[in-house]
Amino acid sequence: MARVVVDVMPKPEILDPQGKAVLGALPRLGFSGVTDVRQGKRFELEIEGELTDDVVEQVRQMAETLLSNPVIEDFEVHVEEHSVAEVAASEGR
Template identity: 60%
Template sequence: MPRIVVEVMPKPEILDPQGKAIASALPHLGFQDFSAVRQGKRFELSVDGEVSDQTLAQARKAAEEMLSNPVIEDVVDVRVEDA
């Protein structure tokens, strides 16, 4: 069963306190190579049958209108993955 994956991230100008908390914790856990972290959201939409262009367009519309807050978030990716 294929699925459509939607990834949403905060807009660059929006503060990301969760990302900052993760970034400050990483060095304490032995991860020294990272200077910043941004935390986003991932949605997986299961599809019965084939994913058509129309289905993908519906997923993109849902991502822009329901799965993200367009004031503070960007939909960065909508793609098909095989289960």
């Protein structure tokens, strides 16, 4: 079993209202020093069997055809040892 992560973010030239909303809320909560916030999507895919180059290429095609809209979004595919849940558990949260 392998875990492949696909990160999808709005292209830099695309307006990101969600990110702007977060950016605007930070000072009201007493946080400073953040100059920009971009919000996108993260997919954690569990893949059966061995992680070959072919499998990673298949995930790239999934990212291109289903998980992102290439007109307005960029994506990145990478392998991760630990899920966010495992990291949170290891930090006692």
